[in-house]
Amino acid sequence: METVRLLLVVLHVLGLSLIIGPFLFQVSRKVDLDTRLMWIGAITQLVTGLALVGVRQATDLPVDNTKIAVKLVVAVLVLVAVWMAGRKRAADAASKAALPWFHTAGALAIVNVVVAVLWT
Template identity: 55%
Template sequence: MESLDIVRHLLLAVHILGLAAIVGTFFVQMRAKDGFATGVMLAGAITQVVTGLALVGVRQAEDLGVNNAKIAVKLGLAVVVLVAAIVAHAQARRGGKVKPAFHAAGGLAVVNVLVAVLWQ
């Protein structure tokens, strides 16, 4: 196994952990009225965007195929998830209404998973 393969696999593992932070937090707190763990969701969203971009870069460095249309859709969704997580976190710190942004981030993260798995 080449060193870039190891880097790619490590990035993929961290990418999946970021996904778990977003989606896991979302599913556990989906029915909550308040007290949302927005910090966990924000950290997961940042992790997703950073490792996703790094994964594309490593794949291109290894001359592996990249579906640019799929990556553009996934990046767009990931950025919207990140923005929603930032809004939710900011609202939580101010004592504002967190639930809409929290649910938007979690729901769109699930959509992003479906795009990743179903778009071949």
């Protein structure tokens, strides 16, 4: 079970990199934002995060339910923000309407990292 947990952690970190990497790469762009990788990363983060909690509970490791609830809410908000950025971009690629959603998704992903690391 430890091997499964460690593989989930690797996938979780890779999902995070698929959100924050494209965000930091494209942050200076005002139009033509590409959210496909961020979408994949947000889904990966959500699925692997839930799986990690399940594995921890199955192996009787402690789970801070309050921290997990906060991280889950933030992860869902990231997913919604990425989705909205993609919809706004698809509606009009030359418009700046996707920019606030794009920035929100990136900022919330970074907030989720801060919560994960600093909440003890």
